[in-house]
Amino acid sequence: MNGPFVIAAVVIILVIVFFSIIPVGMWISAVASGVKISIFSLVGMKLRRVKPAKIVRPMIKATKAGIKVKNNELEAHYLAGGNVDSVINALIAAERAGMNLSFEQASAIDLAGRDVFEAVTMSVTPKVIETPQISAVAKDGIELLVKARVTVRTNINQLIGGAGEATVLARVGEGIVTTVGSAQAHSSVLENPDDISKVVLEKGLDSGTAYEIISIDIADIDIGRNIGANLQSLQAEANTKIAQAKAEERRAMAVALEQEMRAEVVKAEAEVPKAMAEALRSGNLGVFDHYKLQNIEADTKMKNNIGTGVIEYVDKKTDK
Numbered sequence: 001m002n003g004p005f006v007i008a009a010v011v012i013i014l015v016i017v018f019f020s021i022i023p024v025g026m027w028i029s030a031v032a033s034g035v036k037i038s039i040f041s042l043v044g045m046k047l048r049r050v051k052p053a054k055i056v057r058p059m060i061k062a063t064k065a066g067i068k069v070k071n072n073e074l075e076a077h078y079l080a081g082g083n084v085d086s087v088i089n090a091l092i093a094a095e096r097a098g099m100n101l102s103f104e105q106a107s108a109i110d111l112a113g114r115d116v117f118e119a120v121t122m123s124v125t126p127k128v129i130e131t132p133q134i135s136a137v138a139k140d141g142i143e144l145l146v147k148a149r150v151t152v153r154t155n156i157n158q159l160i161g162g163a164g165e166a167t168v169l170a171r172v173g174e175g176i177v178t179t180v181g182s183a184q185a186h187s188s189v190l191e192n193p194d195d196i197s198k199v200v201l202e203k204g205l206d207s208g209t210a211y212e213i214i215s216i217d218i219a220d221i222d223i224g225r226n227i228g229a230n231l232q233s234l235q236a237e238a239n240t241k242i243a244q245a246k247a248e249e250r251r252a253m254a255v256a257l258e259q260e261m262r263a264e265v266v267k268a269e270a271e272v273p274k275a276m277a278e279a280l281r282s283g284n285l286g287v288f289d290h291y292k293l294q295n296i297e298a299d300t301k302m303k304n305n306i307g308t309g310v311i312e313y314v315d316k317k318t319d320k
Contacts, residue, residue: 087106136180
């Protein structure tokens with residue numbers, strides 16, 4: 001009784017294993033679509049851990065589009081880490097646009113890390129990239145804030161190893177700064193903004209990049225700060241500080257010289273009592289003469305105090 005059930009279970013298991021190892025359904029789809037691929041090739045893909053659907057479906061798409069590709073090339077590209085579906089889409093788009101793009105070129109671009117389908121699309125339909133607001137100063141010191149729209153298309157031949165959008169934007173910004181900086185007045189730039197585009201385009205800014213610049217259009221120009229006036233103001237402020245520092249230096253030197261002269265006067269005054277004592281000892285000065293000098297000095301001091309509004313009272317008390 002159990003024999004037929006066991007045989008049926010074994011048959012079911014073998015069928016499941018067969019269809020899990022051999023993608024019969026994928027092979028039937030490929031044959032029905034006109035793709036020449038053997039079932040053994042599909043089994044080999046499974047053994048090499050390549051998903052047959054990742055190879056067969058792009059081949060079906062390419063065959064329907066009239067593009068001849070080999071399953072070995074697609075499998076090698078898949079094993080190298082490439083996006084097979086994106087490469088096929090790019091080949092189809094290039095063939096529809098009349099572009100000469102080989103599978104080797106497309107696969108190399110894809111392995112280089114670029115979106116090959118987007119590159120082909122941009123080559124057919126140019127892309128517009130907008131620069132950020134670029135600050136540039138004319139010779140009259142007025143700052144201009146410029147925005148530009150750059151229309152580019154992909155250069156397939158330079159896509160591998162060519163610089164990207166960031167380089168194009170940086171070069172355009174540099175060209176705008178140079179052009180505005182060479183203008184005598186900001187008003188001339190405002191009157192003829194197309195001159196910026198002409199000068200920048202003549203510089204060949206797309207050299208060495210993955211893009212070809214079609215046009216550069218000035219989207220907006222705003223007037224910014226008066227950089228020249230600000231610089232002059234800062235220069236005047238710096239000159240004022242320098243003059244103040246020099247004046248302070250001269251004042252300090254004058255104070256030091258005054259103190260030095262006062263010290264000399266005090267030193268000279270200190271010699272007067274010695275000279276008078278020497279004159280008294282030598283007889284060149286009498287006692288009455290000394291008293292007369294003291295009276296003259298007291299009178300002079302009193303007159304000075306009266307002249308300045310200060311009267312000094314000296315109260316001499318004798319001790320009993």
